[in-house]
Amino acid sequence: MGIRLKVLAFLVGVAFLLFVLRSIKRNGMRPSYAVLWTVISTFLISVPALEPFYQWIAGPVLGIIDARHVIYIVLIGFLLVYVFYLTLKICQMSDRIQELISYTAIMETEKLIQEGKFKKS
């Protein structure tokens, strides 16, 4: 793995980590989401130091000829997992929004019925 790629991975990882920490500090990101980004930042930071380990993972374990591809595979894998996680979160949010919309609408109508604006039957 070339020195330029190692430096780039390290710098991107540090930048990501700083950005995540700043977002947590400003309450802009929930810890549950921050965990995922912290993991990927740590992975990128660790690339220069743990290169032999990643080369071992790439070659003998996964059968990948070029160790650089491990970085791409891990990053794409992470993004897929993250998109899946976000899809689940969106479904949950959408359910909650639907519930809130229904409740709000029902409460409003029941209040109007109690006030005698509508006849119930």
Place this chain on the structure above:
Amino acid sequence: MKRILVAVIAYNEEESIEKTLADLRTNAPNYDVVVIDNGSSDGTKNLCEKLGVPVISHCVNTGGSMGTVMTYFLYAYRNKYDVLCQFDGDGQHLAAELEKIVTPVVEGKADYVIGSRFLAKEGFQSYFLRRIGIRTFAFLDSLAVGQSLTDVTSGFRAYGPRVTEFFAKNYRHELFDTNQLLLLAHFSGARLLEVPVVMKDREHGVSEFSSMAAVYFPLKGIVNIVGCILQRKKIGKWA
């Protein structure tokens, strides 16, 4: 005497809702009526209020007609209705036909009654492409429930109190389509029944089934059927 609620679902039905409500007033005077307005951007809500009909209005649109289902289940459950009917606000359904779907529930013969336009083969029979979709889903749903069904996507339905309670308690969120509704009800132990009814074509407004939806709905429907079958043991425990 049984308390019966007719939930008229509407989205931008300003041109047809008055006629629909007049039909209900004339031909189903003993039923309570509530309009579930799914965030209409026209004057549907104001018109209903002017007519003195209770209207539950979503602050934003929550998708197609299924976006209103949870609201009417919750409302009927909170107000302890014995029978709940879904009725389209676009003028497709006839108030005079309501008794056909309500009677089996009142007599305790069924918990989920579908008004089918294909049993008597009278009135509006839907469009060709849509009919193909309905037949396909009818075949798949019939297999899943072990009972012959013909008009599974019909929006002219009546539910007994058990079904209302089941959905109000367990599905306080988006229900995706009528296949899901039907199968969930079946797996929760509801007795299904189809009765012949006559329907009309909509007089105004636009159907939720656009050309894009013609591709999306069948795929979604199949995923829903598979999903319900996979969940059936869990559903049985909730009921």
